Amino acid sequence: MSKLLGEKQLQVLQAIDRFGVITSAQLSEYLIGSISHVTIYNTKPKLLKLGLIGEEKIGRTLILHMKPSGVEFLGSQLTPFTKISYGNLNHQLMMNDCLLALKYIAAKQNKYFEFITERELRSLYLEQNFSKADRQNTTKLKSIPDRIPDFVVIENGQKIAHEVELTQKSRKRYIKKFAMYTNEILSGRYVKVRYLCESQHIKEVVTEVAKQENFRPDSLQLELIERLMSVAKK
Known part of the structure; x- marks a missing residue:
C-alpha cells in the first residue's frame, strides 16, 4: 500500500x-x-x-x-x-509554534536539533503505563497531560522538558508537576524543565511555586513566549 x-x-x-x-x-x-x-x-x-x-x-x-x-x-x-480536541487546540498549535521557534533558533546557531512531540510522549506513556482496560478509562486518560511534558527538546545530547503555559493553573497542579520533575531530573530522564509562559504574571506564579517547593534553580528555566518568538524572527 x-x-x-x-x-x-x-x-x-x-x-x-x-x-x-x-x-x-x-x-x-x-x-x-x-x-x-x-x-x-x-x-x-x-x-x-x-x-x-x-x-x-x-x-x-x-x-x-x-x-x-x-x-x-x-x-x-x-x-x-x-x-x-477543540478545547486544547490553541494550546496544541502554540506547542507547535514554540517547537518551530526553538528549531529555527538552533538552525541559526548551527546546532543539531531533535525533539519529541507531546503526541509521541503520550503514546510512549500509554504503552509503558496503561493496560488495555486503562485506555478505555476516560478519567485516567485525562490525567496524562499532568504526567508528561508538553514536548521535549534534546540539546547537546541532554533532554529538556518543556511546558507551554497559556493560562495560569492551580497551585496544586504546579506542585504535582514540580514533584514529578524533581523525580525525573534525579533519575536522569531530563536535565531541566523550561516553562514558556504567555504572560509575565504566569511566569511569576511558576517562579514563586518553584521557590516554595524548593525546586532546584539550576533545573528550571522560564521564558516568555513572546520573547521566544521575537528571538526566532531576528
Missing part, C-alpha cells in the same frame, strides 16, 4: 503523524529545507483523497490532522488519532 505514495509524500504524512494536529503553515515551516512548499501543497489533496488525513478551516487557518487510517497506513506506533 505504501506504493500509493512517493518518498516525499510519505515524509509529509509522517510529519503530520508526529504532531497529530498541525496547521498547513506550520507543516511547511517544519519541512523547510527538506521538502518544497510545492510538494507539500500537491501532496495534501492526495492524502485527503486517500482518507489518511483530515482538514478543517478555522477562520483563516487551515488545520491538518491524522486519521486512524493514516496511522494504520504508516504502521505507526503512535496512538490512533480520532478527532481534534
